[in-house]
Amino acid sequence: MCRRSSGYYAPTLAALALSATLGLAALSAPVAARWARTTSVAIGAGLLVLTAIPWWHGVTTKTPLREMPVHGNWALPGEYEKIGRKLGAAVEKAPVRSAGEVGALAYFCECQVVDKFSDRARLVERINDARERSWLYRLNYLMLDTDELERDRLKPDYWLDWRSGPNVGVGGWSTTGVYRGSGHFELRPDRPAHKPHPDDQGQLPSQASK
Known part of the structure; x- marks a missing residue:
């Protein structure tokens, strides 16, 4: 998916806070009750501060939010929207081999993007x-x-290829990514020869998480 959220970390933070609360509750015997209450308040206040500071900074400096603070996508959400719409206009209903990332492109393209998840x-x-x-x-x-x-x-009629560096041709689209840096997509009528496709290497989806 294109839009990764820092909210992915919310379950982890919530679990840590819950564990801390339960642990303090277990220790809250009459002798330790006052200490437990004080520590609980301190931990809660600390978590609120840790949550509020980055979000306040984002609201005051990056509104409207064009990308999530934590993500590894190859392009910004707005770039994927633009590329997807232009890709759809170029290929219409013809199958396109993905370059690696597929979610936002397939959504805005409204075309058949071929990869190991769709085929x-x-x-x-x-x-x-x-x-x-x-x-x-x-x-x-x-x-x-x-x-x-x-x-x-599925046999693709086109190949979408991602390359680093600026787009110097007329048939490509520039991208800006935190993980890969600046690059561009190229739409090709044949398979790129300079490198293997991401789907042609690696593991099964069930193995990749191990």
Whole structure:
């Protein structure tokens, strides 16, 4: 997804605060009750300050908010919106191979963006390898017909390629990302030869989180 939020950390902070509260409650015997109450108030105040300072800074200096404080996207949300709409106008309903990130582009493009999430046939080789290595994978994919997946494989008419550096051509779109820095997307009628696609390397989705 394009718009990553610092709210991703809210569950972690809430869990820490809850753990601290429960721990203090367990210690709040008559002798420790006053200390527990004082410590609880101090921890609560500290968490409020830690939450309020960055948000106040963001509200006062970056309103309206054009990007989340913490994200690793290759382009800003506004850039993805612009690129997605222009990409959709260029390819119409023709399938496009993604460059890696897909969520916002597919949303604004309203076209068929092909990757391992929209076309499971691109995972057939890895699934078969996993079946050979683990009985759990064999059980998990017991009813999956990989031959049928291969027959239904989506064949892209265009390739979207991301490259670092400024866009010097007429058929590309510039991007600004925190994770990758400045770069640009290029729309190509064939597969880029200079590097493998992100989907062609790495692991199965279930393995990537390990």
